[in-house]
Amino acid sequence: MRFKILGPLEILGDDGPAPVSSPRVRALAAVLLLEGRRRVKTEALIDMLWDTPPPSAPANLRTYVTALRRVLRRSGPGEGSPLTTLRGSAPGQSSSYLLSVPPEDVDVTDFQRLAALGAAEMRQGRTGRAVTLLGAALRHWRGAAGEDVSGSRSLTSRLEALNEQRMGVREQFIAARIACGESGAVVRELRDVVAAHPLRERGWQYLVTALYLTGDVSSALDAYRQAEATFRGELGIDISPELQRLHLAILRRDEPLSSVDPTRRADSAFPPQTGAVLDRVRGSLPRTTPGPIGELS
Incomplete structure (x- = not known):
């Protein structure tokens, strides 16, 4: 099963x-999949399914567990179900539930594994390999996480955290492609990124970088001004010193455009003599890698 x-x-x-x-059975399946083969107590599941649990919540949960088991039995090999009920070891102790499926059969687990590997390759300067791994991670996505799942605000928050991870990996993927000499190929995508997420500064940073490295200095400076106006207009704050330093690097022409060869092989490291502009890209990458989205007990 997948x-x-x-x-x-x-x-x-x-x-x-x-x-x-x-919808409740979908929410139950989502919570158990997010837990990644960890046992989840009845109370924690109820909190993830309802903001205000009804008095019948424990009984309803058992009904949903039975329904999910029925789906799993119909879909999987054999007669068993990977969904196990773990009874409390002491009188009055609530049960827990465990969905035991191989990690490679769950898209979110494989996404996080590939994203972590891609980020590690990027930090080592192996940008071609990073492009391959991060691209494979992003291909797992078919829309917003759990877009047809309805549960409590706590569950919604966990799904939103996954969407945030996706955005961070997408930015890393774009950075890796820029470093491989694909600046021209990512400009349109970056314009979509800043249009959809205008307050994510890294998107603006990579757009300015990509435009500059394609030789379109005027558009790079125009994008910087748009970012500056957006942050002042929406938040009343200046853009970060990092983006300001990138702006100054462009004004000083720190990066000789002729040194960036867009035909370089995708499995090569950073283009030669990339200087301050690509240093800004590589230095801005998060130092942490995507991991599991929380735990329930």
Whole structure:
């Protein structure tokens, strides 16, 4: 079986997608998949499914567990189900639930694994390999995380955290492509990024960088001014010193445009003599790598 949550929830069996019609059952499956083979207590599941749990919540949860087991049995090989109930070891202690599926069969787990590997390659300067890994990570996405899942605000927050991870990986992917000499190829995507997320400064930084490295200095400076106006107009603050330093680097022509060869192989390291502009790109990468989105107990 394959489990997908990076978009609409999907459970794929040997005969194709298994329908999960109940919104609460979809939410239950989403929570268990996010936990990555960790046991989840009844109380934690109830908190993820309802903002204000009804008195019947424990009984309702058991009904949803039964329904999810039915879907899993129909979709998977054999008669068993990977969803296990773990009874409390002491009287009055609540049960826990565990969805035991191989990590490679869950899209969010494989996304995070590939993203971490890609970020590590980027920090080592192996940008071609980073492009391959980060691109593979992003191909797992089919829409917003759990876009057809309905649960509590806590569950919504965890799904939004995944969307934020996706955006960070997308930015790293673009940075790696710039470093491989693909500046011209990413300009349109970067314009879409800053239009959709105008207050994410890294998108503006990479757009300015890409435009400059294609030789379009005028558009690079215009993009910088747009970023400056956006942050002052929307937030009433100046843009970061990092982006200001990039602006100054462009004004000083720190990066000789003729030294950037856009035909360089994608598996090469940074283009030669890239100087201050690409140093800004590489130095801006997050030092941490994507990991699991929280835990429940």
